Amino acid sequence: MIRTAWRNALAHKARLAMTMLAVLLGTAFVSGTLVFTGTLSGAYTRSSEKSFTDLDVQLRSATNAGGHDTRRLLDELLLRRAAALPGAQRATGTVSGFAALADRHGKLVGQGWKTRGVGYSSPGHGRPAHGSGAPGNGASVDGGPGFSMVEGRGPVAAGEVALDVKTAERTGYRVGDSVRLSVSGPVLVGKVTGLFRTDDGNVAAGGTLTLFDTATAQRLFAAPGHYNQIDLTAAPGTTPERLKREAAKLVPHGVEAVTAAELTDEQADENTTSFRQLAQVLLGCAGIALFVGVFLIVNTFTMLIDRRTRELALLRAVGATRGQVVRAVLAEAGLVGLVAGAAGLACGVGVAAVVRAVLSAAGANLPDGPLVVGAAPVAAAPALGVGVTVLAAWAPARRAAKIPPVAALSAVHAPPGARSLAVRNTVGAVLAAIGAVLAAAASAIPGGRIALGLGAVLLMVGVLVLTPLLSRPVIAAAGPALRRFGTAGRLAGQNAVRDPRRTAATASALTIGLALVACLSVIGASANRTVKELAASNWRADYQITMANDGPLTAGTEAALRRLGEVTATSPRREVPAQVKGAEPTVVGFRASDIDRLLDMHFAEGSFAPGNTAVVDRKTADSNGWKLGDTIQVTWPDGFRSSLKLTGIYVNRLDGGVKTDISVMDPHLNRVTDNQIMVKTEGGPSERAEAALRRTLGDSPAIKVENKDEVVGGITGTVGLVLNVLYGMLVLAVVIAVLGVVNTLAMSVHERAREIGLLRAVGLDRAEVRRMIRLEAVAISLLGGVLGVLLGAFLGWALGELVASLGFDSWTLVLPWGRLVLVVGAAALVGVTAAVWPARRAARLDILAAIRTE
Incomplete structure (x- = not known):
């Protein structure tokens, strides 16, 4: 029967060509996506590994510090103590943070969240160990990930910077040029003293890396004498895991120790997140394409079997069982799927190479490296090709096995009649009705997303059955x-x-x-x-002020805007974690005196009043039984509890939850920061008003000024x-x-x-x-x-x-x-x-x- 299937496939190769092409396209899409994402992931991982070749363990602010300011914990004392750890050969204090670099037209270079600045100490500027009796141990200040100067020198004084080579190529900056950059405050002007090459994964992902002298970096990104991270190098014979355990005994609460392997995985994961999301979309679309191909395969094998009725009946007449006929048809489908899947894999590798070249030509900064054809695409393409074709050919194969030999040989075999169509229509009607009801009622029942998804699938299947x-x-x-x-x-x-x-x-x-x-x-x-x-x-509001990296604006930004003559009203939007029974786990703060001129909250009852007051959306109020004049208990991040009087209930048209005056929440915050400021100007938006705002903000490339x-x-x-x-x-x-x-x-x-x-x-x-x-x-x-x-x-x-x-x-x-x-x-x-x-x-x-x- 296998030989029969092989001969049938060869005999009908022209009629099977479209089926093979459909399966080939779908598997090429899947394998190409897997090869592309595997290539990027491998390149980013290798780049990240190079970024952390000079360290084995890093001390940094804990990711679960609960919003508390831990910057002051990474100081000179902790650096010296880290250098004295058993198994530590060297401890290095590093300083880094967001640094927006402007191009020659004043625009931000790169993506905001990947534009970074790092403190740098040239060879010979390290600091010797303090209080360390172990030979070979040392504490020093250095500049982040590995880099090497290819032109000029590193910065050694305030007003000097060095740029990575890729950024210099994109912007046209050279040694001796003056550049404008900003962290979150005033614009800085620096002279480019050198260009360097780096393996930093963020630069490979399209970001920028700017080097400052250590004192300037500490002032910008931490505080004098403090660091963002402390990097430890293990002495010979000490494993990173052992050094991590020793460091964990040393660090105070709010600081954690992580190995270089963990840092590599984190950075590679961060850089490939967007591509993984794209890969999921691509794989979903490839799945849809393969599902569509199922109908083509079903049609092809149904029509082929109709044409081969006599042949199949003859096989039955000479002793072939129903199972053998089914297996013969499925073997033929499997051969088609195997060939199409193998061809799809080859095409997928080509697709990945083309996509990578096109994205690079379009300006996407992709890391260098060879195409990686891993086990996943190699296994997925043939498996999908065979699986899809065999699954689609199952029903036609079963139908072929049911052909009575005598009826077929006498050419009186007929396709399924009205009765089978009636059964099909009944099943389709039931599935479509259930699916339509679930989809329509999804918005009114718990677990609506699942209900909608299930309803959509059932409805679509029902409609296809009813077609x-x-x-x-x-x-x-x-x-x-x-x-x-x-x-x-x-x-x-x-x-x-x-x-x-x-x-x-x-x-x-x-x-x-x-x-x-x-x-x-x-x-x-x-x-x-x-x-x-x-x-x-x-x-x-006429304008919205935010940071390019969506981070916090510098302290005093709103105060500077309020002093501007063109500005008539301002309010930040501050969102802080807080405990409110029956409401979202955050409270949003506005300037109550100005908010009515900046936002229309569509109050159903009451209004936004200054003082120890709060407003809440209608849905939250109804679910908790709150009415105007009621008292809401709020527990702030510092543990203090406030009693806020409910003065307004609004219709949730944008975002819901509890909102209060910023004067209520600010005393309970360790640091008062704003991620967004709304501004109303006299006479509405205009070129003059926008220019005044940008001028007040120092024409900073780090700050976005956007009108409605x-x-x-x-x-x-x-x-x-x-x-x-x-x-x-x-x-x-x-x-x-x-x-x-x-x-x-x-x-x-x-x-x-x-x-x-x-x-x-x-x-x-x-x-x-x-x-x-x-x-x-x-x-x-x-x-x-x-x-x-x-x-x-x-x-x-x-x-x-x-x-x-x-x-x-x-x-x-x-x-x-x-x-x-x-x-x-x-x-x-x-x-x-x-x-x-x-x-x-x-x-x-x-x-x-x-x-x-x-």
């Missing part, structure tokens, strides 16, 4: 349009519904892809409208970018759907060769034959397009309702009719494109040869 039933009324609705094309149009309509199962399987591939496109279109249009309406109804339109544009632009990426990824599913239509029509032309020959004999010319095949393809594609748009619009509505129920009360549903109509039009275009080759083939059939076909 044979739905195909007749949908294609019948297109009847008047088809009849305008005369005999060819009428025949196309009849051919499209001749075999409802085949039509359904062909159209279902398009249904899935276009349903997702339609759903994304609804979500994207609704998100854009919602954000714009929120900005229009909530946002009264820019804030909204940033949000909607991000949404649009994500949607465009997803649209691009779903193109693969549509391409495979096109292959399905091509394959079905091509094999259908082969099946109907005699029929087409007779039509030609009675007067249908070649142009009409081509028109008939094209119209049939358009009818099938429009069936998939209409069902996909309806399904996607419903799921988009259900998802929007869920978003609204989760606290985003202002969500506005938008049905982008123009884009949805465009999706249906694209489905028709798919039909026309897919029919080109089958129609040409049908028109070129020899009439007499076709009539003689059995």
Whole structure:
């Protein structure tokens, strides 16, 4: 039977070509994604390993310090004590932090969260050990990750800096140039004294690294005589784990010891996070493409088995069991999947190389390194290829095994009749009904996300099962349009519904892809409208001030803005962890005296009043039974408890929770910092006002000054970018759907060769034959397009309702009719494109040869 399967695969290789191509595309997408992410992950890991070659253990502020300021703990005393640890050869104090570098046009270079500054001590400037009796032990100050000067020298005094080579190449800065940079306060001007090469993983990921002299770095990033980290080098014979255990006995509360291996994993993980998220999206889209390919495979093997009825029956007649027939068909499918998977792996490696080259050419800073073809893509591509094809061929194989030998040999075997369709329709109706109810009710029940996901799957499966039933009324609705094309149009309509199962399987591939496109279109249009309406109804401020790295603004920023003559109102937005029974674990603070001129909180009752007061959103108030005048108990981070009088209840249109005056929370904060400041200017936004704000902030590249339109544009632009990426990824599913239509029509032309020959004999010319095949393809594609748009619009509505129920009360549903109509039009275009080759083939059939076909 294996030999039979091999011979059948070779005999029908042309008919299996589209199936192999569909599986190849899907597996290439999967393997390419795995190779690409594996390559980046390996390169970032190697880069990070090089960053920490000079240390074995690092002392740093604990990640679970609870928001307390631990900077003062890493001081000279701890450095000397660390140097004296048993097994420590050297202790090095390092200072680093956010440092925004401006290009020649004053714009920030690199991404804010990856632009860093580091303290540097040139050789000979280290500090000797203090209080260490162990020979070879030493305490010194040094400059972070390993780097080597390639031009000039390192900074040794205030006003001097050194830049990494990659940043110098991007900006055009050279030794001797003056550069502008900022941490969070005033803009600094430094002279470039040198260029250096570094293995820092952040630089490899597109960031910048600027070196300062140690005293300047301590003043900017810590405090005089203090450090951000203390790096320990283990003496020969001491393992990093042992040195870590010794250091853990030394460090005070709020400081932790971590090994170089742990630091490497953290940095590599941080740098690859965005690419891993992209990889998950890519793999999800590849999964959709493979799922779409299942319909193509099912159609192909169903049609092949129909053509080989006599052959399979003969095998049964000479002694083959049902199980052997099933295994023969599955073996044939497995061979197809294995070849397609292996080819997909090879193509995937090429795809990864091309994607990497394209991203590098587009300006993405990717680390250097060879392509890494790991075990995952090598195993995944063939396994997916074989698994998908065998799974898809299971039902046709079972159907082949049930063919009665005598009925097949006498050519009276018929396809499943009305009874099996009735069972299918019943099952489909039940699944679709359950799925629709779950999706529609997801916003009103606990665990709505799970309910929506399950409902969407059941609804989609139900619609796919029901497609044979739905195909007749949908294609019948297109009847008047088809009849305008005369005999060819009428025949196309009849051919499209001749075999409802085949039509359904062909159209279902398009249904899935276009349903997702339609759903994304609804979500994207609704998100854009919602954000714009929120900005229009909530946002009264003219400008928003934030840091480029989303970190805290320097102390005194708001005070400087309030002194500006053009400014009429300001308020920070301070969010601090606090315990409030029945509410979110954070409390947000505003300047109560100015907030009404900056935000419209849509109060249902009361207002925002200064003093020991609070306001809360309607949903939280109702769930806790709070009313105006009630007292809310708040426990602040320092453990102090406050009693706040509830003076207002607002409608949650942007964010909910408890809000109070900043004067209430500030006394309980170790450090008062602002991540966002809202500003109202006299006369509204203007070039003059913005220039005054930027001038007051020192024209700092580290600080973003955005008006309302820019804030909204940033949000909607991000949404649009994500949607465009997803649209691009779903193109693969549509391409495979096109292959399905091509394959079905091509094999259908082969099946109907005699029929087409007779039509030609009675007067249908070649142009009409081509028109008939094209119209049939358009009818099938429009069936998939209409069902996909309806399904996607419903799921988009259900998802929007869920978003609204989760606290985003202002969500506005938008049905982008123009884009949805465009999706249906694209489905028709798919039909026309897919029919080109089958129609040409049908028109070129020899009439007499076709009539003689059995």
